Amino acid sequence: MHGAERCFPDRFRLAYKGHDGSVCAFPGVDIQAKLLLALGVVFILLMIATTWQTAATQRALVDDLAQQKALDTATSYFDGVNTMMLTGTMAQRDVLREKVLSHDDITETRIVRGAAIVDVFGVGNPEQRPVDELDRRALTGEQIVQSGNGPQGRYVTVLTPVVARRDFR
Secondary structure (H helix, E strand, O other): OOOHHHOEOOOOOOOEEOOOOOEEOOOOOOHHHHHHHHHHHHHHHHHHHHHHHHHHHHHHHHHHHHHHHHHHHHHHHHHHHHHHHHHOOHHHHHHHHHHHHOOOOOOOOOOOOOHHHHHHHOOOOHHHOOOOHHHHHHHOOOOEEEEEEEOOEEEEEEEOOOOOOOOOO
16 A cells, blocks of 8 residues: 555546556656646646636727727717818818828728708718718618728728707717
């Protein structure tokens, strides 16, 4: 029984059978080393799980912040255009649009005209016409916020419908 204190019962399947018939895992290694090994494995698994969870949480946070920034930028852009409408400086709206597009992280900004605006003011500039299904959905009043991956990396698309009225806020 000299080596019995270092052995597991016969039920342990992944083990080495000793000369005396006992089943030992890692023969020649004392119980303290086995316990430290088991604790080390548990610690490493917990670290991997914690790191994975933290990374997933951080990615979700970054996505939320990017969406909020896109919504804020869209609102600010329309506020600027609305101010231009009220002050009679709409002839300079392209300056504001170019200013917004000058940001490295903004690839497109447009104000798409709905049918009622087209009836009163005409079709407007080429970038003011609906070009895809997202534009058509937004013209029905649906707010769209979607994230995805493209050739240039992750992106956020925001479409915010604004109903034409005297005081839009």
